[in-house]
Amino acid sequence: MKFGYVRVSTKDQNIDRQVTKMQDKGIEERYIFMDKQSGKSFDRPNYQAMRLMVRQGDEVYLDALDRLGRDYDGIITEWKYITREVGADIIVLENESLFDSRKFKSMGDLGKLLEDQFLSMLSYVAEQERKKNNARQAEGIVEARKKGVKFGRPKQEISQAFKDEYAKWKSEEITATQAMKNLDMKPNTFYRRVKEYEESNK
The missing domain is CATH 1.10.10 (Arc Repressor Mutant, subunit A)
Known part of the structure; x- marks a missing residue:
């Protein structure tokens, strides 16, 4: 069975692009699980629901690795749980030529070694990118405050x-x-x- 998992960080972000990619892979709408929540934690309701449904031989599709999560250790833990403990496969559409657990499995022990290396590398890159984005955002806020920009809800006039x-x-x-x-x-x-x-x- 094919599953699709899509995620955006906030309710304001559009999830349609990711959903379309899953539909193009022939995944039924009822098996596309969506969360509008930060990737820092894996305690997301629809991700956890999908996780409970996945069985050996199933395929889980992701648009990009950071849709699974943004925590380096957590990504590795979840990937290994799904691919090795459950026996399902994960396919990352953004890096499908490199990152498809079905290919690694077909290579036996060497594939497992290569999978670990790829997973560590890509997860590390994803986390470093998140840290850079956070740093840039923090710098932007500091600069904006220097220019007098106020953040948060504007105070209402006292009637x-x-x-x-x-x-x-x-x-x-x-x-x-x-x-x-x-x-x-x-x-x-x-x-x-x-x-x-x-x-x-x-």
Whole structure:
């Protein structure tokens, strides 16, 4: 049986390109497992569901090695579990000419040695690329902050209605619960706004 595993890091990223590649390989839609989650951890619901279904002789297709994960040790552990413990195969479409566990198996002990070398090399490259991306992102944030760019949610303007209710609450004319009700605010929103208002008036 053929399985496809596709992953993007955030919910905003488009997963269609990877899905199309799996469909082109003749993989049924119900056997294409998708996660919109970071690759740092392998505790992803759909990956784990696929992992439980894979049996000896099955084939697992990935668009690229880093779709499996972004942790060097984790990639090696998962690859060896699927290909050696379960007895299934993994095919990485981005490097299919080199990275296809079916080819390694056909070479016997030499294939296992070559597979270990390729896996270590490609996993290492994937992790180093992730570290470089993180470093570039951190540098970009530092530079942007120097130029006055602010990150995070923009603070909302404090309305006059809030100021009035705040003043009544502080003077103990009303309770915090009553102020929240009057403003139609949830507790976490109310107290966050209180903090922002008080900080702006220091």
